[in-house]
Amino acid sequence: MTIAYAGAPGAFAHEAALMFAPGQVAIPFVDFAAVAEAVASGAAELGVLPMRNSRAGEVPGIAALLADDRLAVIDERVMPVRVHLLALPGVALDEVTVIASHPVALAQCAEQLAALGVPTEEASNTAVAAATLDRRDQAVLASEAAATAYGLAVLKRDMHDDPDNATRFALFRKAGA
Missing domain, CATH: 3.40.190.10 (Periplasmic binding protein-like II)
Structure with missing residues (x-):
């Protein structure tokens, strides 16, 4: 199984991909839109995107990407984030x-x-x-x-302002899959 995330190895989304799908193949994509398109097109079976950070709020543009009717959110999890x-x-x-x-x-x-x-x-x-x-x-x-x-x-270490800093990530697949 393949799971798409934005960035490069070591990205928080990479860590989230491994949290959602341990042992699966995590594939980096250049940005959030490319992750959504990879799943919608079938280039990846699953995708993971950050939705909301406890300190910074909503991640801009993610709600619109996940509203695509070609995608279906199947799980959400909060992951502690240490910056x-x-x-x-x-x-x-x-x-x-x-x-x-x-x-x-x-x-x-x-x-x-x-x-x-x-x-x-x-x-x-x-x-x-x-x-x-x-x-x-x-x-x-x-x-x-x-x-x-x-x-x-x-x-x-721990440059984040909130000691309980965390991000909610969405796991999604192609709708109907």
């Missing part, structure tokens, strides 16, 4: 001049980011930001799984 500040090995926090991540992750960490006083920039996905990190003056907000997957160091 960490990652950098290349050997980089110190005072070297960081910009922090990149998905907009929803940036919103989950808004207070801690403000306290650091470091400018932010948006990325398409937390794990994609981690996978493409190649500058010593940049850090990313992502999962510990992303740190492991891409050989990054954890500069600061």
Whole structure:
């Protein structure tokens, strides 16, 4: 069985895919719309999308994607989300001049980011930001799984503002399947 998710290995959606379908083949897609289309077209049997974060609220655009009559939501689960500040090995926090991540992750960490006083920039996905990190003056907000997957160091753990930070994910399939 195949399950589609947005991003790259180490993305929170990748972790959710493994939670919903342990032992199945998780396939990364470039964005949320591509995940929905993969399931609707039959390129993947299942898909997983983040619906709502306890701190940042609704994930923009997801409700419209799941309203597609070609798709059927079959399960929803809440997954704890721990967001960490990652950098290349050997980089110190005072070297960081910009922090990149998905907009929803940036919103989950808004207070801690403000306290650091470091400018932010948006990325398409937390794990994609981690996978493409190649500058010593940049850090990313992502999962510990992303740190492991891409050989990054954890500069600061638990950057999320809410200690009970969690995201509700939807598992869906092609309607009628």
